[in-house]
Amino acid sequence: MTDTSDDSFETLLEYIEDELGFATSYYNDSYLDRRVSSRMRRTTADSYADYLAELRSSPQEQDDLLDSMSINVTGFFRNPDVWDGIRDIMRTAAENHERVHIWSAACADGREPYSLSMLAHDDPEIDASGVHILGTDISEKALETARKGVYQSSQTVDIADQLEYLTDYHDYVDETANGFRVRDTIRQNVRFVRHDLINDEPKAGFDLVVCRNLFIYIDNEYKEPVLETIARSLQSDGYLVIGKAETIPPSLTCAFSVLDGRLRIYEREPLDSRRPVQG
Secondary structure (H helix, E strand, O other), rough: OOOOOOOOHHHHHHHHHHHHOOOOOHHHHHEEEEEHHHOOOOOOOOHHHHHHHHHHEEEEEEEEHHHHHOOOOOOOOOOHHHHHEEEHHHHHHHHHHOOOEEEOOOOOOHHHHHHHHHHHOOOOOOOOOOOOOOEOOOHHHHHHHHHHHHEEEEOOOOOOHHHOOOOHHOEEEOOOOOOEEEHHHHHOOOOEEEOOOOOOOOOOOOEEEEOOOOHEEEHHHHHHHHHHOOOOEEEEEEEEEOOOOOOHHHOOOOOOEEEEEOEEEEEEEOOOOOOOOOO
């Protein structure tokens, strides 16, 4: 890890934000430096200045860096106790609405939106045919994986263990030689599009937004506009689930009220001058 107090680090971040369109100013320096340093080790660059020269001359490295900047920590049914809370929300939404619209924001390779779809199919109290799930991320490479719905097993991530949250996961995935393929019955409830929570406009009409473990990488001063985007995307009786290590800034207590503090589940409060945008 190089010295981030070096002016060349700031120059590099300015180039990434201004020329490549990734809002580095929203993220903390330690996160950015880890991602940049990881890419530098794959090139001949020994300094931030060298790496900036590499970026300017290599469109492929630009794409690789932007992919590496995407938050890609994910898994099926991560934190099972949180999924118990999500199940309750989905049941409530299904009781109150003929169609339930869920947004999995910063969804990485799609395991979270597929978990939502599996949960809807697995719960007899939820009509899965009325559940519609949108998965979004800033990384096109992650979204390509998500759309395929094929996940490789590894020694460090036991997918079968993750799927044990379900009554019988074999109803929803097919085992392959190296992993699992999500069945079409699960995939048909989910669609994926690219969306940047920092730069893009709000969506509209969601009953639940799940955005977990993004805010731990974002500087406190920039959490508010991202959460406002989410708030404006929710129905008046909608819910938000964030990561267990994350909190809603005090300045946004007027937008969300706590439903379950331990599980980080919030209810939306009315926002003045809401600007819904379809998507």
